[in-house]
Amino acid sequence: MWKQVVVFLCLALAVSEALKYYDANEWIKIADAADNDRISLIVAVKQRNIAELERIFWEVSTPSSPRYGKFLTKKQVHELVRPSEESIDTVVAWLAQNGVKVDHFSGSKDFVHAFTTASIASRMLNTKYEVFRHFTTGQEVIKSTQTYQVPDHVQPHIDFVAGHIAFPLSVKPLYFAPTADGAVTPDTLRERYNVTTALLGSNTNNSFSVAEFQAQYYSPSDLTEFFKQFVTFAPKDSVVNKVIGQNDGSNPGVEANLDIQYIKGVAPGVSTWFWSNPAMDFFTDMVNWLSQIDSTAEAPWIQSVSYGSQDQWPTQDVHDRVDKEFQKSGVRGISIIFASGDSGTGCLTCVKFRPSWPASSQYVTSVGATSFINGKSGDEQAVDAFGSGGGFSTADAQPSYQKDAVAHYFQVQKDLPASFYYDPSGRATPDVAALGIGFQVVDGGRVISVGGTSASCPTFAGIVSLLNDIRLNNKKPTLGFLNPWLYSIQAKNAFFDVTVGNNRHGCCGLTGFKAAPGWDPVTGLGTPNFDVLRTLV
Numbered sequence: 436m437w438k439q440v441v442v443f444l445c446l447a448l449a450v451s452e453a454l455k456y457y458d459a460n461e462w463i464k465i466a467d468a469a470d471n472d473r474i475s476l477i478v479a480v481k482q483r484n485i486a487e488l489e490r491i492f493w494e495v496s497t498p499s500s501p502r503y504g505k506f507l508t509k510k511q512v513h514e515l516v517r518p519s520e521e522s523i524d525t526v527v528a529w530l531a532q533n534g535v536k537v538d539h540f541s542g543s544k545d546f547v548h549a550f551t552t553a554s555i556a557s558r559m560l561n562t563k564y565e566v567f568r569h570f571t572t573g574q575e576v577i578k579s580t581q582t583y584q585v586p587d588h589v590q591p592h593i594d595f596v597a598g599h600i601a602f603p604l605s606v607k608p609l610y611f612a613p614t615a616d617g618a619v620t621p622d623t624l625r626e627r628y629n630v631t632t633a634l635l636g637s638n639t640n641n642s643f644s645v646a647e648f649q650a651q652y653y654s655p656s657d658l659t660e661f662f663k664q665f666v667t668f669a670p671k672d673s674v675v676n677k678v679i680g681q682n683d684g685s686n687p688g689v690e691a692n693l694d695i696q697y698i699k700g701v702a703p704g705v706s707t708w709f710w711s712n713p714a715m716d717f718f719t720d721m722v723n724w725l726s727q728i729d730s731t732a733e734a735p736w737i738q739s740v741s742y743g744s745q746d747q748w749p750t751q752d753v754h755d756r757v758d759k760e761f762q763k764s765g766v767r768g769i770s771i772i773f774a775s776g777d778s779g780t781g782c783l784t785c786v787k788f789r790p791s792w793p794a795s796s797q798y799v800t801s802v803g804a805t806s807f808i809n810g811k812s813g814d815e816q817a818v819d820a821f822g823s824g825g826g827f828s829t830a831d832a833q834p835s836y837q838k839d840a841v842a843h844y845f846q847v848q849k850d851l852p853a854s855f856y857y858d859p860s861g862r863a864t865p866d867v868a869a870l871g872i873g874f875q876v877v878d879g880g881r882v883i884s885v886g887g888t889s890a891s892c893p894t895f896a897g898i899v900s901l902l903n904d905i906r907l908n909n910k911k912p913t914l915g916f917l918n919p920w921l922y923s924i925q926a927k928n929a930f931f932d933v934t935v936g937n938n939r940h941g942c943c944g945l946t947g948f949k950a951a952p953g954w955d956p957v958t959g960l961g962t963p964n965f966d967v968l969r970t971l972v
Contacts, residue, residue: 461570462602468564468577470554475714476535477722478547479594479756480526482516491515492762492798496916497836498923504912506768509732513543516763522592523547529589533559542730543763546722553577556599560584564599576715578602594756601716603649604742617810617873618884620665621700624870624894627812628931629966635669636704636900638907643737643900644679644708645694645893648720653695653709654687654879661696661877669703679727680711690741693876693885694893698739701897705904708735717742718749721793725760734769736903736913739896741774741889743791745781745824754792754830761798765916770903772896772917774888775801775865779822779940780857780947780956788857788940788947790826790864797834800917801825801864803958804871804891805933817936817950817957820872824865824888825938825948825956831862836919840954848951856945866918868933868958869894898963902972914972921960925953929968930961 482488494502507515526547527537535551553564560583568575579599625632647653655675662673675695691709699707710727712720721742728734748754764771776791794801803823805815817823827833833841841863845851871894872886903913914920921929938947938957948956 462567463570464565465568465575466566468553468566470552472553472564472577474551474553474556474564474577475598475719476549476551476556477597477719477726478526478530478549479597479722480518480522480545480547481592481594482518482543482545482759484515485759488516488759488762488766492765492916495766497919504768504915506912506915507766509542509767512729512763512767516545516759517543518545518592525589525592529586535559541726546726546729548726560596560599562599567602569603574603576603595753597722598714598719601718603715604717617807618875619870619873620875621697622665623812624701627870628898628963630701630898630901632668634901635672636702636904638904639706640907641900641904642706642708642733642735643698643702643739643896644710644735645691645698646710646712646724646738646740647691647694648712648717648724648742649715650713651688651691652683652686652711653691654684656684657687657692657877657880658696658699660880661700664877664882665875666700666703672699672703674707675709676706677708678711679708679731681713682709682711687878689876689878689883689885690889692878693874693889694739694741696876697874697890698893698897698900701894702900705900706735710738717744721757725757728764728769729760734764734767736769737896737900738764738769738771739893740772741887741892743773743776743794745776745778745789745791748789748792748830751830757793758796758798761796765798768913768915770899770914770917771799772892772899773799773801774824774892775803776824777804777821777887778824779938780826780852780945781824782940787829788826788852790828791824792830794824795828795831795862795864797831797862797918798916800921801866801959802888802892802895803865803868803938804886804888805868805958805962806870806872808935815870815931815933815962817933817938818872818886819936820886822938822940822947823868823871823957825959827857827859827861827863827956829858829861833860833862834918836922837863837866837954840922840925840960843953844951844955847953848949848955850949852945852947863956865956865959866921867895867930867960868962869898870962895963898965898968901965902968905969906972911972924971925960927967927971929964929971931964932961933958
């Protein structure tokens with residue numbers, strides 16, 4: 436049930452090619468924006484010491500490093516990357532000259548948040564705002580489809596301006612599964628992955644969060660009912676400890692209900708945050724979420740994200756900046772976990788495979804989906820109700836932590852797609868997998884059965900939070916960025932190897948990649964064996 440996101444991005448350059456990526460079959464222009472229509476802007480100010488940030492990120496994330504687990508505090512991160520006073524002053528002065536007052540800064544002062552009107556934003560960015568209506572839903576948004584421009588003296592001080600060109604995502608269909616055969620509940624997941632029945636989160640410093648975008652809310656009453664029916668070993672833990680943003684419990688979404696019910700259901704007892712961004716476009720929401728994490732002193736140690744894009748990727752400057760934000764979280768000991776997508780290999784005009792972004796970032800952990808081979812229990816295969824996202828990035832180089840695992844795949848699997856569809860030297864996804872079909876979710880008081888890597892992601896995140904709990908109870912730091920550790924323990928029976936299935940994509944009419952012994956671009960290293968993992972942390 437992962438969300439297929441159409442993301443529209445643009446560089447803050449005085450001269451750049453116009454990006455007019457929106458589906459004319461979905462969005463229809465109905466009017467010019469009124470002068471006083473409200474526009475929200477986020478200016479990404481250039482950071483300092485980004486090479487040092489990356490160096491520290493790898494040192495604290497690599498088990499063989501003497502600095503492994505020696506994370507920075509929020510204050511130390513801010514001091515490291517905070518933009519120069521010249522950059523901050525230049526951006527603030529540019530906004531002020533146009534009558535725009537800063538609403539707030541991120542903690543590092545590397546994001547400037549401001550509100551203005553369409554008339555002022557049009558003049559300031561030399562662009563035009565228009566009102567669009569969605570063809571089927573009737574939703575109306577104010578957006579620009581033109582490239583914006585900034586003055587020459589401002590350009591060197593910013594990476595991009597967010598908040599005006601991205602359209603709301605296009606939501607893929609949900610994947611439904613039988614409620615009798617193959618029904619999956621927290622008990623199913625904990626039994627399959629060898630989590631002791633009585634094990635609950637117990638450390639008061641432990642925490643996790645689900646990040647929701649585009650006005651996805653959860654229902655507290657559905658969560659309570661879910662725990663009554665399916666989390667009988669901890670029925671009273673159906674409380675979300677903190678909501679960032681807003682939550683309209685009377686208008687819940689299946690995505691948010693799924694995420695919160697399963698991250699909590701797999702790991703009851705862990706302090707739970709619900710991170711909500713209702714801006715109604717994925718890119719602006721994601722930038723705002725990253726800015727909020729930067730500003731939050733005790734941000735949850737696990738961030739589970741069931742969103743991504745296999746249709747559009749960002750420009751390189753935006754891509755690079757988002758990676759820096761992931762690094763800023765990693766050096767603080769925060770694990771960011773993304774669903775790998777439900778569109779198999781992805782497909783760009785049937786010419787190139789295109790895995791999901793930002794799951795394809797080398798600075799996050801990507802989770803694919805499986806199902807039971809016999810439908811109810813036991814060994815797993817790559818899910819066949821949809822294509823579990825995976826493949827090789829064309830924008831990110833393959834990180835060292837996975838080179839050996841990827842090389843082994845090409846040694847053992849000879850039945851491969853044509854080589855022109857992918858670059859085997861790119862960042863490979865997913866990293867791991869978990870069950871992802873037949874999940875029983877309480878939505879609107881009724882039980883429905885859904886699936887997607889959106890189900891796998893909070894499941895794996897819950898498992899990791901229980902590992903963090905063990906570490907914290909033993910006076911150890913959290914696991915932080917997971918991937919170097921995950922790949923280093925592959926040979927220790929820490930994962931259930933998945934060797935059956937593929938991740939086809941209907942657009943290109945191809946099988947996609949096939950699973951194989953060891954890591955593969957369908958199910959990654961495999962699914963978690965908690966009984967072994969707990970001995971390795």
